[in-house]
Amino acid sequence: MVDTSVDLGGLDMATPIATASGTFGYGFEYSGSMDYSKLGAVTAKGIRLDSWPGNAMPRHCEVPGGLVNAIGLQGTGIEHFLDITVPHYMSQIGSAPPMIVNIWGGSIDEYSEVARRLTEASATKECSAIRAIECNVSCPNVKEGGHTFGQDPKVLNELVSAVREKTNLPLIVKLAPNVPDIGVYVRACEDGGADALSMINTIPAMVIDIEKRRPVLANRTGGLSGKGVHPAAVKIVYDAHRVTKLPILAMGGVYEAKDAIEFLLAGATAVAVGTASFTEPATAENVFDGIVSYCERHGFDSVSQITGALLA
């Protein structure tokens, strides 16, 4: 019997599999089409103080090996999220997996306030599924949730420190892949008091309709996700793990167990399934089953033994 539980910076996960923010709605949408018992956590779509309309259409384009999107973080504000969405998630999903709530905002104060309200609500029965916060500082598709906070290590450190002051929930920071040295950003998060890191967000990307001579996406540019980004994501997780003891939630092109195990060997503690769920909602459970059988074949008693077990 393989022990599949992992500890992601204080977030106890029964399995090492989460869903990636923005690919799994608010946790309940796939109800009926997959087995939630194999998820260690779900990650809710980005939440800020007030509702946000998102970008104009078109918002996505299928490309070889994945998807370029510029949804633009459309979503309801924190009030609706706490009053309606989280209780609905908990009532729809029997034994609902712990929820990681992805947050973003236009200012450090906004991030802090959203974190404070989530923390307060997490102590209530209705919202007790809320178990961790993931700070999004790396969305390529909105100015505020992206470059302003995620590209400058000093600002990033200020943001993480400010959010840290408002929450005792496990605090995960989701980093951008498009930086010259991930180590600088990892340290900014460590020094700010983060409990864990998640990576990677989508890679900035663009698709052009050559007949119309216009960008395909209304936002002109977007973020690339899916199979094609996976090797790039493994490298970034590997680089980050070498310079930190913080646990890493890895995502980027996980379609099968092999992809997830690469992340674990590179140093990840847990793995999120993202774009693959769109094509196959059962991806997360298939990945889980594959990890367990890998542990059995290789003589690992627990999934956590795989973390960083890459041989020199």
Add this chain to the structure above:
Amino acid sequence: MILRCETAKVVEHREIGSGYRYIVFDTPKMAGDMIPGQFVHVKIPSLEASALRRPFSVFDAEEGRVHVLYKTVGRGTAALNSVRTGDSVSVMGPLGHGFPSQCNGVALLVGGGYGVAPLHFLAKRLKAAGHGSIEVFIGGRTKDDLLAVDRFRAMGVGVHLATNDGSEGVKGLVTDPLDDELARIRASDGKFELFACGPDPMLKAVAMRATGTSSRGWISMDRHMICGVGACYACIQKTVRGNSRCCVEGPVFRAEDLVWE
């Protein structure tokens, strides 16, 4: 209604005219729950593993089977062409917000091209519910784009045809015979409801004929989708409530709720 993901055997797949095909999936768990206007989200077997599913509105659902009428328009539908009888295909459904099951007055169904698919399912259900007064208006560029005409006639509903080139029915737009019918209904103070599916300009024209009247209009929007379940927010239609998702708040919207750009 429970969302399901079924591995379905293809029990029929054939060409029914220029570029249009008919495919039937054996989906015993979901077929009985299907409501006209809803769709299924299909994983195309011959595409690469990372390819997105493709949404198809339902032409018919009975005896554990879901019937789809589609046009080959892009990479996904072209790849679907190669699926053979006996192949297994992953089908998700029922998905989306469908047409209402009741109609007050004459049911006026307006379809363009493969947009007749959900209207066929709707007409069949309305008939089964005892609704006597159904008129269907089918439009296309040429007579080759007028689909399922015989199926509607066999059901005993009134059929009105229009083609851009005049190769069959009225030469002009599908709204031409529709307007004649609306004039007749109004002259006798009759009631009606509009149900439409097809290209956007046609939908807008139909929606305008319901907006601001006491009659209701139900418009089925066709948008590229990613997840089909309301998780990704890619298939947005502007409505009076803001940015609505076609896959869950739609694809069928009330005409007066739509905001046209």
